[in-house]
Amino acid sequence: MTTHLDVRRDHACLIVHGPDRSGIVAAVTALVARNEGNIVTLDQYSDNPEGGEFFQRVVFHRPDLQAALPAIEADLDETLGPLGLEWRITDQSIPKRMAILASTSDHCLLELLWRHRRGELPVTIPMVISNHTNTAEDVRSFGIPFFHVPSQGPDKSAAEAKIVELLKGNVDFVVLARYMQILSDSFLDEVGVPVINIHHSFLPAFIGAAPYRKAKERGVKLIGATSHYVTEDLDEGPIIEQDVARVTHAMTAGDLQARGAYVERAVLSRAVQWHAEDRVIRHGNHTIVFT
Amino acid sequence: MTTHLDVRRDHACLIVHGPDRSGIVAAVTALVARNEGNIVTLDQYSDNPEGGEFFQRVVFHRPDLQAALPAIEADLDETLGPLGLEWRITDQSIPKRMAILASTSDHCLLELLWRHRRGELPVTIPMVISNHTNTAEDVRSFGIPFFHVPSQGPDKSAAEAKIVELLKGNVDFVVLARYMQILSDSFLDEVGVPVINIHHSFLPAFIGAAPYRKAKERGVKLIGATSHYVTEDLDEGPIIEQDVARVTHAMTAGDLQARGAYVERAVLSRAVQWHAEDRVIRHGNHTIVFT
Amino acid sequence: MTTHLDVRRDHACLIVHGPDRSGIVAAVTALVARNEGNIVTLDQYSDNPEGGEFFQRVVFHRPDLQAALPAIEADLDETLGPLGLEWRITDQSIPKRMAILASTSDHCLLELLWRHRRGELPVTIPMVISNHTNTAEDVRSFGIPFFHVPSQGPDKSAAEAKIVELLKGNVDFVVLARYMQILSDSFLDEVGVPVINIHHSFLPAFIGAAPYRKAKERGVKLIGATSHYVTEDLDEGPIIEQDVARVTHAMTAGDLQARGAYVERAVLSRAVQWHAEDRVIRHGNHTIVFT
Amino acid sequence: MTTHLDVRRDHACLIVHGPDRSGIVAAVTALVARNEGNIVTLDQYSDNPEGGEFFQRVVFHRPDLQAALPAIEADLDETLGPLGLEWRITDQSIPKRMAILASTSDHCLLELLWRHRRGELPVTIPMVISNHTNTAEDVRSFGIPFFHVPSQGPDKSAAEAKIVELLKGNVDFVVLARYMQILSDSFLDEVGVPVINIHHSFLPAFIGAAPYRKAKERGVKLIGATSHYVTEDLDEGPIIEQDVARVTHAMTAGDLQARGAYVERAVLSRAVQWHAEDRVIRHGNHTIVFT
Known part of the structure; x- marks a missing residue:
């Protein structure tokens, strides 16, 4: 190919x-x-x-x-x-090394693996790390190593240390593909590479948890997703890409979530591709994106 | 026709x-x-x-x-x-009577007048009221009465009373077509008919003044517009319609505003048409829109 | 789930x-x-x-x-x-039985299998049939039977008879997920159930083979995909759904194809879902789609 | 301003x-x-x-x-x-001189005049020419000269000669804003400047007359508009810009036409702006558009 x-x-x-x-x-x-x-x-x-x-x-x-x-x-x-x-x-012939962190949701994770297999993402994927095991078999069917790092209990520091140990020196950037654990302030420093997140709303609307529920409560007519670099301020990092989809009054919060999954995987995929192709320049809280 | x-x-x-x-x-x-x-x-x-x-x-x-x-x-x-x-x-053969309130911007105002002339809005327009005079000639060229109600100085109550006097009993709903004056809490009660506003952002992002400047500062990749019923809470009323347009890092806040004008006029026109055709039902802070 | x-x-x-x-x-x-x-x-x-x-x-x-x-x-x-x-x-609690016919391309095929696994398509999938084997492992990893029916040589009738034998009585509709073999006129009659196809252009533009190459040659600024019921006239059946994506002069025919794959899988998925939910009524060469 | x-x-x-x-x-x-x-x-x-x-x-x-x-x-x-x-x-401080040819439809014509008045089109408009008089008053209210050149009867050559006489040497390009007369092969040569047309379909679908009726008959789910340079081959010139809008089975051909008018005016406006800003390079039957 x-x-x-x-x-x-x-x-x-x-x-x-x-x-x-x-x-x-x-x-x-x-x-x-x-x-x-x-x-x-x-x-x-x-x-x-x-x-x-x-x-x-x-x-x-x-x-x-x-x-x-x-x-x-x-x-x-x-x-x-x-x-x-x-x-x-x-x-440009040397692909960046990308790690993916995921939880139970598979839509962003599998989309990245599948685009990678099609030759559309100029990266290697040395590992996928998840705090759950449900996606292990799928990940390994793509020939990608899967590491399970559970994060139960109030103290997440051991789990995070384990993740840092896996990543450190082995990757050029990290993608949070609907990874549902909060990372500590020191994580970014310790990992030392850019971290890209996908937030399931059109930021700055619906910052924080449960954006689809909040969207339903506010009665918006479009839902969105935002991919951004992670900084110390939750959901406040430089935006790489955003997109939206039309919704109606007849859709439940669950329907918004199902519809939104397709926006999330598309937005994250574009952001990852542009980052991997060195098309994104960070400048303060902004990005310049040369597409 | x-x-x-x-x-x-x-x-x-x-x-x-x-x-x-x-x-x-x-x-x-x-x-x-x-x-x-x-x-x-x-x-x-x-x-x-x-x-x-x-x-x-x-x-x-x-x-x-x-x-x-x-x-x-x-x-x-x-x-x-x-x-x-x-x-x-x-x-349905009896058109609703619609008043338009405007300020200096003409894009939403002229779009409504032009769609009305094409026979696409099932309304009559007994009057346009503005706190400026720059659109008077354009409005009258459509055969629509234009009333100038200036609103200088800190006390807007006299101007508002004048507006209420013009509207009261003469209209079935009011459209704020980028009308830049804050209306008092009692205005809604006194007018006694639905009031539709266009806000120049994708609510609930960038509530309040200067949304295009705020959008530029946040570095968003899409800008939007929202048409909603006016309630006592600024920018918090039930949303009728929203839409967005793609923007880039290379656009200034002024460019966003120019691009956004086309989203605003489209969103407001759809909201007005649906309201005029009795397609919108208010329920609490939501709308059911049967399109 | x-x-x-x-x-x-x-x-x-x-x-x-x-x-x-x-x-x-x-x-x-x-x-x-x-x-x-x-x-x-x-x-x-x-x-x-x-x-x-x-x-x-x-x-x-x-x-x-x-x-x-x-x-x-x-x-x-x-x-x-x-x-x-x-x-x-x-x-509505009895899912329709859907067979998928595919060739080497996996994007439409895997999208359908994945949406099915998420519980978003109200169907069962008793079989995938392909004239190639490259997707066999992926298909079976979803727990779906895979049948290889090669179709070499000028006479395709034996292969087609094999396919009819597999399908007959076992399915309620058939999806051609970028299946690249021409089916004979009698296939529809023999199978006796609706057949849904995805064509990789915005029909009626670029009917027939190599639509992305033709799109490049014509210099269009949008490419599209069309899902339709198969009739005896190639690419002329009733359209269920269409969509487009923006392209530029800088993209090669290969780039159009890569971009188009994402439109194809989305359009086909929506068409399949609507058909499975009995939202589509055929009437002559048209469809009524109640979404 | x-x-x-x-x-x-x-x-x-x-x-x-x-x-x-x-x-x-x-x-x-x-x-x-x-x-x-x-x-x-x-x-x-x-x-x-x-x-x-x-x-x-x-x-x-x-x-x-x-x-x-x-x-x-x-x-x-x-x-x-x-x-x-x-x-x-x-x-770039010297605006191009743009003539507009129109017929009875006003949507593309007025959109261009209005965007010009807002300072968004870097052109001067020395004249609008129409074979009808219904838009004369509107055009002149923008301070633009209006010339009526009727074109009745089978022989259009006198009318066309009159148009060439008005244009020749006075304009840098010509826009056909839903001008419904066929121009002769020699017109392009005699005028000697680029001519931009808006066709009311997503070319190459529905070439020629009555595209909205054809779109209804084919049962498409999107309608479109295409702006292109005029060449001797009808609807075959290099495409500058295209866009589409979603339609449903419930819309009549007349509804498609009304909806399409908004796509047409947007597509033509973008094409005209890009041409006026020297963003479009013609190359054979293609365009390179640097937006």
């Missing part, structure tokens, strides 16, 4: 970020050219052309990319450093 | 509401049949088949409806009263 | 169809009432109130439905026969 | 098009930089990185643009000519 990753051999993705000024685009594109790269896509955004922040994503093809990367990185340091710009460059 | 109202000659709309029990639908349809009506559409909803609330909307054709209405109403009283059901019946 | 079918115990779905005339709704609802049924939902449609066709779907709750059905059916015969109306009644 | 055009002072839009090769982006961005421009947005697309066609749109800010343009154009000639690239550059 042809996958994204085959297609991406010898493709680099360069992210540049810093204070906007005249000539940045020219400096970057000249750098790519003199390093024998051919630009495939280029997106940039400035939140204010006069004195704002500048963000750029460049994908370029460069034969023998791996051999050339050290020289390109040295050039980037020399060229962009004096302009006060931060940068990172990735070899 | 053929309008909705020509089509609706001799059509009655019957709304029934009350405690659910077996046999209501049969009782109502038998009543329509023995009064020589032919049912055109019938919708019903029960929020709980065992002991819940029952809502029904029946449109039927009855030749010489006007002459027959008193007898039909007597029959309704006699038949539905003992079942504890409330009802109202309207002759 | 609570499924649709548990909820539907003692619920009957009655479909009535025939020439429109005054009093049908009253006659039907009176019949339900005198047979001790309580109407849960009622939809009807007339394509012309004066001399057109009338279509009605009534779901009612009736304790001890199974015992009462013979009497209800006799009453229907006696009451609706003289009005020239056809009817059929089903016990 | 702040308009698009105020915002665009000293902004140039450069379109580059030709055979793809390594280094084009660097060459263009270096050119912009050495001419003291600051890139605001940059989009590019290659239909095949190895030997395909390359398309680029660059908007850059350059103080005193008008004075600098001749030097920039000379530089473009010298730099891009040897690479076999075509280019055009426009001063």
Whole structure:
């Protein structure tokens, strides 16, 4: 099967970020050219052309990319450093390592595994961790390791330590696919990689628990889902993607939940794909998403 | 031009509401049949088949409806009263009288006037009232009376009294088409007819002032609009209709506002049409909308 | 797990169809009432109130439905026969038996199996038949029998006879979930049950083979999918459901196909669910869909 | 009122098009930089990185643009000519001159005039031409000249000659806003500017006359609209934008037409805006649209 990753051999993705000024685009594109790269896509955004922040994503093809990367990185340091710009460059043929944390619900989890098997997500999945066992067989049928870390009782710290131990050093980002346990403030620091969550409402509406019940009580005519980076503030992290579905007065809270599951899996899948493809840049509590 | 109202000659709309029990639908349809009506559409909803609330909307054709209405109403009283059901019946060839209150923004106002001229809104529009004059010429070009009621200074009571005087007895419902003045608690009571508002966000997100600015600050990926009945609690009334549009990181708060205007006018137009066609039933803080 | 079918115990779905005339709704609802049924939902449609066709779907709750059905059916015969109306009644607690025919693509197939496992499709699935074996393990992991019927060579009649043999008498409808073999004209007659197909375009655009390639060549800005009943005319049967997704100039025909897969599985799933819930009435080359 | 055009002072839009090769982006961005421009947005697309066609749109800010343009154009000639690239550059503060041709329907016409008045379309509108007079008063209330060119009888050539005479040299593009007369093959040549049409179906479905009637007959579940450049082949020109709306079995062909009007005006407005902003590049029978 042809996958994204085959297609991406010898493709680099360069992210540049810093204070906007005249000539940045020219400096970057000249750098790519003199390093024998051919630009495939280029997106940039400035939140204010006069004195704002500048963000750029460049994908370029460069034969023998791996051999050339050290020289390109040295050039980037020399060229962009004096302009006060931060940068990172990735070899697009190297998939990011993604862990999934799940609970009993399988809709987001299986959707990610299935899209991955179709070659649509440029990641590897070294593990799925769940505090339940009901999805173990399904996960393993995809050839993915499944770890059960139960989290009963009031003290979740042992379970969380176990999860950190599994993840640490082994993954490049973590996806909470309707993982229903609250993670401690220190979890993010200890894991040290981005964590993406799916919240089952159109944030900032219905923050917190039981959003479908709250949606029914308020009588909304659309329900939604929001995928965002996890920060220390619950449901307040930078939003990556959102979407909605139409509902009616005749639907119960349970119906909203069933309908919402399809919005959740689509929204989370898009967010994960964009993150994996380095299309998302975090900036404060916002995201720049180059789709 | 053929309008909705020509089509609706001799059509009655019957709304029934009350405690659910077996046999209501049969009782109502038998009543329509023995009064020589032919049912055109019938919708019903029960929020709980065992002991819940029952809502029904029946449109039927009855030749010489006007002459027959008193007898039909007597029959309704006699038949539905003992079942504890409330009802109202309207002759669909008699348009509701709708007043529009506006400020400087013209997008919702002109959309309603234009849809009305096309024959798509089964209403008459006896007046548009604004606290500004910029839309006067446009409104009058549609043949609609325009009244300017300025509302300067801290005391809005005189202006509001003037508005109530214009509306009272002359209209069946009022539409706030981006009317930017806060109405007092007593306004609803004094006017005595339903008031429909358009809020420029996907409620309950971004309640109150400046929702587009708040949406930009939160970094949402969709903006929305909500049309609802006005109650004493700001932005908390029963929602009639909502919709959204996709936005990106590259859009300013001003861009969101410009894009949002198209969502607002569509959402408000649908809500107004459904209300005018007796498709919306209020129940507590919810609406049942039979579309 | 609570499924649709548990909820539907003692619920009957009655479909009535025939020439429109005054009093049908009253006659039907009176019949339900005198047979001790309580109407849960009622939809009807007339394509012309004066001399057109009338279509009605009534779901009612009736304790001890199974015992009462013979009497209800006799009453229907006696009451609706003289009005020239056809009817059929089903016990909603008895799931329809659905066979799936598939080829190598798994997206529509797995979506149906997964929704079925969630309890969202009120069917049983006695078999999946494929002319390939790649999905066998996945299908069986859902506990569903898988039959491989290869169809090589120019003469497909033996393979088709094998399929008919498997289906005949064992299923209530058949779903072609991206089944890539042309079925003969006699297949429909021999199988004797409705067959639902998913076509990977927004019909009637791009009839026939390779619709994504044709869509790319024409430069459309939206792609679509269409689920329809199979008739003898290829891609010309009554449409049940359609939907679209936005695409751009930058997408290849392969990208359109990948994006389109998500539209296909959603459209087919909705069509299957509506058919299984007796929400779809065929009338000539049209469908009436009571959602 | 702040308009698009105020915002665009000293902004140039450069379109580059030709055979793809390594280094084009660097060459263009270096050119912009050495001419003291600051890139605001940059989009590019290659239909095949190895030997395909390359398309680029660059908007850059350059103080005193008008004075600098001749030097920039000379530089473009010298730099891009040897690479076999075509280019055009426009001063974004100079609005394109747009004529609108209309018939009796007003929905597309008024939408364009109203968006123009809001400052959302960067054009001037020197004239509206119609073969009917019903919209004359509305058009003139926007301060736009209205010309009535009747087209009765079998020979339309005199009317068409009159239209060409009005347009020739006076406009940069022409919009057919539901103009119901067939234009001759020579019209495009004689007018010599792009002509944009709105077709009231989701092309290529329902080419030609009466698409809503055809849509009703086929029983589709979505209707659409398509805006495209006019070529000599009816309804076959390059598509700029499309969209759809959901419909049901209960809607008549007239209902589809009324619902469709809202899709048409939205689709045409987006197409016109993108054309006016130089976001659309024609390439054979396709468009590249940089939104």
